[in-house]
Amino acid sequence: MSGARVAVVTFPGSLDDRDALRAVRLMGGEPVPVWHADADLGHADAVILPGGFSYGDHLRAGAIARFAPVMAAVAGHAERGGPVLGICNGFQILCEAGLLPGALTRNAGLAFVCRRVHVRCETAATAFTSTVEAGEVLGVPVKHGEGRFVADPETMARIEGEGRVVFRYCSPRGELGDEWNPNGATNHIAGVANDRGNVVGMMPHPEHALDPDVGPTGGQPLFESLLQFVLAEV
Amino acid sequence: MGEPAGRGEPVHRALGLTDQEHERIVDGLGRSPNRAELAMYAAMWSEHCSYKSSKVHLRDLPTDGPQVLVGPGEDSGVVDLGEGVACAFKMESHSHPSAIEPYQGAATGVGGIVRDVLSMGARPVALLDPLRFGPLEDDRNRWLLSGVVAGIGGYGNCIGVPTVGGEVRFDPAHGPNPTVNAMCVGLVPADRVLRAGGGEPGDLLVLIGSRTGRDGIGGVSVLASRTLGRESEADRPSVQIADPFAEKLLIEACLELAEGGLLVGLQDLGGAGITCAVSETAARAGSGAELDLEAIPLREPGMEPFEILTSESQERMLAIVRPDDLAATRRICGRWGLESAVVGRLTADGALRARIGGQVVAEAPARSLTDDAPEYRRPMAVPDGLDDLVADDPTFAAPPVGPGEALVRLLGVPNVASKRWVWERYDSIVQGNTVAGSGGDAAVVRLEGSLRAIALSTDGNGRYGRLDPYLGGAHAVAEAARNVACVGARPLAVTNCLNFGSPERPEVMWTFRETVRGMADACRALGTPVTGGNVSFYNESGDSSVPPTPIVGMLGLLEDHRLRLGSALSPGMTLCLLGETFAELGGSEYSETILGTVGGRPPGLDLEREAGLVALLVEAAGRDLLGGAHDPSDGGLAVALAEAAIAGDCGFAVSLPGDLPPQVWLFSESASRAIVWLEPSAVADLESLALARDVPLARLGETGGPRMVFGEEFELAVAEAAVIYEDAIPRMFESGRLAG
Numbered sequence: 001m002s003g004a005r006v007a008v009v010t011f012p013g014s015l016d017d018r019d020a021l022r023a024v025r026l027m028g029g030e031p032v033p034v035w036h037a038d039a040d041l042g043h044a045d046a047v048i049l050p051g052g053f054s055y056g057d058h059l060r061a062g063a064i065a066r067f068a069p070v071m072a073a074v075a076g077h078a079e080r081g082g083p084v085l086g087i088c089n090g091f092q093i094l095c096e097a098g099l100l101p102g103a104l105t106r107n108a109g110l111a112f113v114c115r116r117v118h119v120r121c122e123t124a125a126t127a128f129t130s131t132v133e134a135g136e137v138l139g140v141p142v143k144h145g146e147g148r149f150v151a152d153p154e155t156m157a158r159i160e161g162e163g164r165v166v167f168r169y170c171s172p173r174g175e176l177g178d179e180w181n182p183n184g185a186t187n188h189i190a191g192v193a194n195d196r197g198n199v200v201g202m203m204p205h206p207e208h209a210l211d212p213d214v215g216p217t218g219g220q221p222l223f224e225s226l227l228q229f230v231l232a233e234v
Numbered sequence: 235m236g237e238p239a240g241r242g243e244p245v246h247r248a249l250g251l252t253d254q255e256h257e258r259i260v261d262g263l264g265r266s267p268n269r270a271e272l273a274m275y276a277a278m279w280s281e282h283c284s285y286k287s288s289k290v291h292l293r294d295l296p297t298d299g300p301q302v303l304v305g306p307g308e309d310s311g312v313v314d315l316g317e318g319v320a321c322a323f324k325m326e327s328h329s330h331p332s333a334i335e336p337y338q339g340a341a342t343g344v345g346g347i348v349r350d351v352l353s354m355g356a357r358p359v360a361l362l363d364p365l366r367f368g369p370l371e372d373d374r375n376r377w378l379l380s381g382v383v384a385g386i387g388g389y390g391n392c393i394g395v396p397t398v399g400g401e402v403r404f405d406p407a408h409g410p411n412p413t414v415n416a417m418c419v420g421l422v423p424a425d426r427v428l429r430a431g432g433g434e435p436g437d438l439l440v441l442i443g444s445r446t447g448r449d450g451i452g453g454v455s456v457l458a459s460r461t462l463g464r465e466s467e468a469d470r471p472s473v474q475i476a477d478p479f480a481e482k483l484l485i486e487a488c489l490e491l492a493e494g495g496l497l498v499g500l501q502d503l504g505g506a507g508i509t510c511a512v513s514e515t516a517a518r519a520g521s522g523a524e525l526d527l528e529a530i531p532l533r534e535p536g537m538e539p540f541e542i543l544t545s546e547s548q549e550r551m552l553a554i555v556r557p558d559d560l561a562a563t564r565r566i567c568g569r570w571g572l573e574s575a576v577v578g579r580l581t582a583d584g585a586l587r588a589r590i591g592g593q594v595v596a597e598a599p600a601r602s603l604t605d606d607a608p609e610y611r612r613p614m615a616v617p618d619g620l621d622d623l624v625a626d627d628p629t630f631a632a633p634p635v636g637p638g639e640a641l642v643r644l645l646g647v648p649n650v651a652s653k654r655w656v657w658e659r660y661d662s663i664v665q666g667n668t669v670a671g672s673g674g675d676a677a678v679v680r681l682e683g684s685l686r687a688i689a690l691s692t693d694g695n696g697r698y699g700r701l702d703p704y705l706g707g708a709h710a711v712a713e714a715a716r717n718v719a720c721v722g723a724r725p726l727a728v729t730n731c732l733n734f735g736s737p738e739r740p741e742v743m744w745t746f747r748e749t750v751r752g753m754a755d756a757c758r759a760l761g762t763p764v765t766g767g768n769v770s771f772y773n774e775s776g777d778s779s780v781p782p783t784p785i786v787g788m789l790g791l792l793e794d795h796r797l798r799l800g801s802a803l804s805p806g807m808t809l810c811l812l813g814e815t816f817a818e819l820g821g822s823e824y825s826e827t828i829l830g831t832v833g834g835r836p837p838g839l840d841l842e843r844e845a846g847l848v849a850l851l852v853e854a855a856g857r858d859l860l861g862g863a864h865d866p867s868d869g870g871l872a873v874a875l876a877e878a879a880i881a882g883d884c885g886f887a888v889s890l891p892g893d894l895p896p897q898v899w900l901f902s903e904s905a906s907r908a909i910v911w912l913e914p915s916a917v918a919d920l921e922s923l924a925l926a927r928d929v930p931l932a933r934l935g936e937t938g939g940p941r942m943v944f945g946e947e948f949e950l951a952v953a954e955a956a957v958i959y960e961d962a963i964p965r966m967f968e969s970g971r972l973a974g
Binding site: 012013015016018019022051052053055056057058111112113114115141143145205207208211213214215 | 384387388391392393394477478479480482483570571657658659660661662663664665666667668669680795796
C-alpha cells in the first residue's frame with residue numbers, strides 16, 4: 001500500500017499539517033511533507049492543503065497562501081487530474097486560488113466553533129468519496145471561524161445542478177436543518193468539488209476523524225477512497 | 235533623588251518604587267541610578283517580578299519530589315513522566331490587562347504562558363484557562379467574558395495548541411476585578427530540557443521574533459503591581475498587542491533550534507522585557523552581559539534606552555547561542571520568516587551593561603536586579619466580620635423550596651450550567667491527541683505514539699476562600715487531585731496562580747498566608763509538589779477586592795488512556811458513592827443560589843481520606859472496574875448525578891438515606907467523595923478495594939431510563955434537565971437584557 005504518496009503542504013501558520021501527515025500514515029499511505037516555498041510536490045500522487053491560519057489569515061483567510069510558490073505546482077497537479085484535498089484553511093485557499101467555486105465567510109454566529117458534527121455525503125463521484133455511498137452520514141469535527149460557504153446565485157445553481165456538492169451538514173440520521181448547520185453555510189454545504197471531482201474542499205476535518213481514541217471516525221472512508229483512487233491511477 | 239516627573243512626583247515613585255527601595259538601589263550602586271537604570275530596577279523589583287511580598291510565605295510550599303526535574307524559579311516547572319518524556323507546565327495571571335482590554339489582555343496572557351513553556355525547549359500541547367467574572371446579568375461582565383473568551387480563542391486557535399480545559403465561575407466580587415489565568419503544558423524529551431544558567435562568557439544573545447516597540451512599557455510595575463483606579467482606561471497603552479501568527483512561527487523556529495542542539499539557553503521576553511531575560515540569564519550563569527541597544531530591531535524610531543530595556547513587546551525570545559552556531563541559528567529563523575539579531579554577549583564581570591554607539595547608557599550588577607529586591611514581611615490581620623460570616627451557617631436553615639425545584643434552579647445558574655458556550659469557541663482537537671477536552675472532570679491528552687496520557691485540571695473555589703482561606707487553599711489542591719483521579723490518572727504535581735487584593739492591606743496578607751498554608755498541607759498530603767506558578771496581587775479597584783482566589787493546575791499521569799474514566803452515565807450500571815456525606819452546606823452553591831447567603835464554614839477536609847479516595851479511584855480505574863466517575867463537590871450529589879445523566883443521556887434511580895434532611899444530602903459539597911458507576915458484577919471487587927483503602931462505599935441505585943428518580947422525593951426527565959443546563963448561558967447572551 002505504501003505506493004500512494006500524499007503531499008501535505010506546510011504554509012507559515014499551517015496548524016493541522018502534522019495531523020494530516022499522521023492521518024496519511026495511519027491509513028497506509030506515504031506522507032510527504034512539502035514546504036510552501038518549494039516549487040514541486042516531491043513526486044506526490046495526491047496533495048492535501050491542511051487547516052490552520054496560513055499567513056495569520058492576514059487580509060482574508062487563504063488570500064496570501066494562494067500566491068505561495070508551491071501553489072503553481074498544486075494547480076498543475078489539479079490540471080492533470082491529480083487529487084487535491086483542501087481541509088478548512090486549505091478549502092479557503094483553493095477557493096481563493098480559483099480551483100474551487102464559492103467563498104468561505106465569517107460564521108453566522110460570528111464566533112469560532114469547535115464541535116463534532118455530521119455530514120451527509122452527496123456524491124461518490126470524487127477522488128475522496130468513491131468508497132462512500134451517496135446519502136451516507138459521517139461523523140467529523142469542525143473548528144473554524146470562517147466556514148460559511150457562499151456563492152453568487154448563478155454559481156450556486158451550477159454547483160447544485162452539476163452535483164458538485166460533496167457534503168452537507170446534517171443530523172445524525174441525515175436530515176437537513178439549521179440546527180445541524182454550525183456556520184450558516186448556504187444549502188448546508190460543508191464541501192464542494194471541481195467539475196472533474198479530483199479537487200475537493202471541505203470545512204470539517206477528516207484527518208481528525210480516523211482514530212476512535214481521539215474522535216469520531218468519519219474521515220476513514222475519505223482517506224480510503226483517496227488511497228484507492230491513487231493506486232488505481234498508478 | 236530622581237529627576238521630577240509631572241506633578242512634581244519623583245520618577246521612582248511614578249515607576250512604582252518606594253522611597254526606601256530607591257535608597258536601596260542608590261546604596262547598592264554607590265550612586266544615583268539614571269533614568270534607564272531606574273526603569274530596569276522598577277520593573278525587576280516590581281511585585282510581579284520579584285515576589286517581594288509573597289516570597290516569605292511561598293517557602294512553605296513543598297517543591298521537591300522524585301518526579302520534579304525543575305522546580306520553581308525558572309520559566310516553567312518540569313516533571314518527569316518516565317520513559318524519557320518530561321512535561322513543562324505553568325500557570326499565570328493576565329487579569330489586570332484583561333480588565334482594561336479583554337481581548338488583547340487575554341490573548342497576550344496565552345502568548346506569554348506559551349513562551350514560558352517554550353523556554354524549557356518543550357512543545358506546547360495543551361492550554362487551560364480558569365476564568366472568574368462578575369454575574370452575567372451585568373452588561374459589562376458579559377462584555378468582559380465575550381472579549382476574554384474571544385481573545386483566548388483568537389490566540390490559542392491560531393497557534394495550533396488545543397485549549398482542553400479550564401473553568402469559569404461567577405461571583406459579584408469579581409465584577410470590577412475579573413480573574414483571567416492561563417495555563418500551558420508542554421512536552422520535551424527529558425534529556426533535552428533547556429535549563430537557565432547554561433551560558434558562559436562569550437556566548438551570544440540572539441533576539442528572535444517581533445520587533446521591539448513602545449507597547450507594554452511599565453506593564454509589570456504599573457499594571458500588574460498596582461490597584462486599578464478610575465483612571466485605568468488611560469493605562470490601555472500599557473496593554474500589549476497580540477500577534478499569534480508571529481508566535482506560531484516563533485514556536486516552530488525555537489523548537490527546530492532546540493532539536494538541532496543549537497541552544498545553550500532560551501528565555502521568554504515577558505514582564506520587564508529584555509532587562510528580565512538578560513539579567514536572569516546572566517545571574518543564573520554567574521556571569522554578566524553586554525547589550526548593544528542599537529542592535530535591537532525597533533518598530534519605531536526615537537525610542538529611549540529605558541523604553542527599549544523594559545518594553546514588553548510580545549512574541550520575542552532570547553536565545554543564548556555559541557558563536558559557532560550563530561549562522562545555523564539565523565538560517566533557521568530566516569526559514570520561518572523571523573528576524574534575528576545578535577544584541578549582546580555574556581561577559582565574565584557580573585555586570586549588565588547596555589551601550590549605544592559604544593557609550594554605556596545603563597549599568598548594574600545583574601544579580602542585584604534579580605536577587606536584591608527587598609523581601610517584605612507585611613503585617614497580617616484577620617478580616618473584620620469573618621467570624622460573623624462563618625457563624626452564619628446555612629446548613630439547617632429551613633429550605634424555601636423543595637429539593638426538586640432547587641435542583642432545577644441550580645442546573646440553570648451560570649456557576650453550574652454547561653460552559654459549552656465558552657469551550658466550543660476554542661480549538662480543542664488540533665495536534666490530534668485530545669482524548670478528552672472540556673466538560674468532564676479533567677482533560678486527557680495522549681502522549682504521541684504511546685498509550686500513556688496526561689490528565690489536567692484547574693480548580694479553585696472563591697466562596698471557600700472567603701470563608702476560610704486555609705480551607706480554600708487546601709480544597710483547591712484536593713479538588714484538582716480528585717478531578718484528575720476521576721479520569722483514572724495519578725496526580726503528579728501542581729502549578730498555581732494566587733489571585734489576591736493588595737498585599738499592603740493586612741487582611742489580604744493574612745488570607746494569602748492562610749491560603750498558602752492550606753495549599754502546602756494539601757500538596758504534602760497528596761504527594762503533589764508545587765513546581766512553579768504565579769502570584770497576582772493588587773486585584774482590586776476602588777474599595778472592591780477579589781476574594782482569595784487560589785487556582786491550582788494539577789498534572790496527572792494515566793498509564794493507559796484506553797482505561798480513562800468518562801463522566802457520562804450509561805444504562806445497566808450500579809451507582810455508588812465513595813466517601814461520606816456530611817451536613818455541610820456552608821459556602822455551597824445551594825446556599826448561595828437557593829438560600830441567598832454565602833455564610834458558614836466550608837466543608838471540612840481530611841487530607842488522609844482524600845489521599846485514600848484518590849488512590850482508590852486510580853486503582854479501580856487501572857483494573858478496569860469502573861464505568862465512569864464524577865466529582866460531586868460543585869453543587870453536591872444531585873447536581874453531579876444530573877450532570878452525568880445529561881452527559882450520557884441516561885437516567886437513574888437512587889434512594890436517599892434517612893439520616894440527613896434531603897436537601898442536605900443532595901446539595902452538601904462534602905469533600906473526598908466521588909460518584910462512580912460500574913457493572914453490577916464488579917461491585918464486590920470495588921467494595922473490597924474500598925475496604926482496604928478505608929474509603930466508605932454506599933450503593934446509591936441503578937442507571938437507565940429517561941428520568942432521574944430521587945427516591946420518593948422527586949424526579950426529573952433527563953431531556954428537560956439538559957435543556958435547562960445547556961441553554962442557561964447562551965440565553966443570557968441572546969436576551970442581552972436582565973437588569974444590571
